[in-house]
Amino acid sequence: MNRAAWKSRFGFYLVAVGSAFGLGNLWRFPYIVAENGGGAFVLLYVLLALILGLPLLIAELFLGHSNRKSVMSATLLLDAKTHTRWKKWIGRLSVVISLVVLSYYSVISGWVLHFLMQFFIETASRFGVESQITMAPLMRSGVLQLGLASVHLLIATVIVTKGVQEGLEKWVGALMPAFVLMMVVLVTKTFSLPSTPEALRFLFYPDFSKLKLSSLLAAIGHVCFTLSLGFGTMVTFGSYLSDKEHIPTAAFRITLIDTLLSLVAGILIFPIALSFNHQTLKEPALLFEALPGFLLSLPGGAWFGILFFLCLYLASLSASISLLEVIVSNAMEFKKIPRMSAAWGALAIVLILATIPAFSTNLMRFTGEGSAVELLDFILIQLILPIAAVSIGSLVYTSIAESEKQRLFIDRLKIESLAMYSHWKWTLKYLVPAILFAAVLLQFFALLK
Ligand code: PHE
Numbered sequence: 001m002n003r004a005a006w007k008s009r010f011g012f013y014l015v016a017v018g019s020a021f022g023l024g025n026l027w028r029f030p031y032i033v034a035e036n037g038g039g040a041f042v043l044l045y046v047l048l049a050l051i052l053g054l055p056l057l058i059a060e061l062f063l064g065h066s067n068r069k070s071v072m073s074a075t076l077l078l079d080a081k082t083h084t085r086w087k088k089w090i091g092r093l094s095v096v097i098s099l100v101v102l103s104y105y106s107v108i109s110g111w112v113l114h115f116l117m118q119f120f121i122e123t124a125s126r127f128g129v130e131s132q133i134t135m136a137p138l139m140r141s142g143v144l145q146l147g148l149a150s151v152h153l154l155i156a157t158v159i160v161t162k163g164v165q166e167g168l169e170k171w172v173g174a175l176m177p178a179f180v181l182m183m184v185v186l187v188t189k190t191f192s193l194p195s196t197p198e199a200l201r202f203l204f205y206p207d208f209s210k211l212k213l214s215s216l217l218a219a220i221g222h223v224c225f226t227l228s229l230g231f232g233t234m235v236t237f238g239s240y241l242s243d244k245e246h247i248p249t250a251a252f253r254i255t256l257i258d259t260l261l262s263l264v265a266g267i268l269i270f271p272i273a274l275s276f277n278h279q280t281l282k283e284p285a286l287l288f289e290a291l292p293g294f295l296l297s298l299p300g301g302a303w304f305g306i307l308f309f310l311c312l313y314l315a316s317l318s319a320s321i322s323l324l325e326v327i328v329s330n331a332m333e334f335k336k337i338p339r340m341s342a343a344w345g346a347l348a349i350v351l352i353l354a355t356i357p358a359f360s361t362n363l364m365r366f367t368g369e370g371s372a373v374e375l376l377d378f379i380l381i382q383l384i385l386p387i388a389a390v391s392i393g394s395l396v397y398t399s400i401a402e403s404e405k406q407r408l409f410i411d412r413l414k415i416e417s418l419a420m421y422s423h424w425k426w427t428l429k430y431l432v433p434a435i436l437f438a439a440v441l442l443q444f445f446a447l448l449k
Pocket of ligand 1: 020025225228319320
């Protein structure tokens, strides 16, 4: 069977950035930054994206590309004699993470749909009265959240059933540039807010005393989440990549674009959040509490609202499609399930899982602090995901033959690739596991306190 491939080089970039850029940048990044005190955390995050995220991203793309398989089969194919058990578990873990993350990613995507609809209604029924678009109806109704999540999943599933070229590349590829443009326009608007200097200071002035013991692990978790590492996504994408592409260069560009987009998202959200309300800064609701009011205050605001939430929705759709694609491509390869059945089967499982986050904001809300979304987020993104991502990295380091690693990494036309090769290996072997170890240790002390 011929493996599907990207139609164009540009297609790969669009889809990889489409997977990386999503709710992680716009929804998760701002509130995690606020939770961890601002500038110092942002600096930590940018550094870690480069010294931990980038090497791991290269490793995942190599893993897929080297034997043209998705994560479960790819890990098993590596040097068949060693660590068989371990490899099997890493592959499985990635797919389980994808399933669970997709479930709550869908619920948040449903929130985006809710705002999109509200802005539509707003434009249709506007009689010059100042209206409000808030989270309240969502927070009151788990059924509404689950309903919206189902709509979202249905759309993603239909696209995924169409296969990699027809579905993924065409849809995701078209959506990215529009959003970036939109964000830049909005940033120019937020710059006129009086809170902008305070917001920029908060974001970019590193006050290290504001960091917490748990901040290092939080930053690692977010780097993995935002670069789609540890899910097997990038392994699958690497497997569709043509031999002509120089993977380290591609990975560097993806990391750079994704990180820049997170910073732009921060510059967009914080001036608004600081001028309108201070309370929700550290909560998952931050983006949704801050933005709608601001958009409505602009001239022609309801239209801006439609455009912004449409773009945000499309970004979260592209990320969801790529999560679903991992699950489907693994099921197809590993269990020989046809694409159609794999996609609909995955939809059913994810929907069942999604009931937990959907109802967590009302029925199942935990006492006082946080919801099930936050608890899930902590266990999954800050603990399990980094372990999965670093394990895949170590596996690539130990199990792909030296000659193959060199073939993939070193490009004779790019002299710097020769120098970077040993840095990459060293980082993957020592630095990345050491940073993770330190972070887990610090987190442990944080929990003891
Ligand atoms: N990177 C995406 C984001 O930041 C989330 C994601 C993870 C998407 C894994 C696909 C796979 O929103």
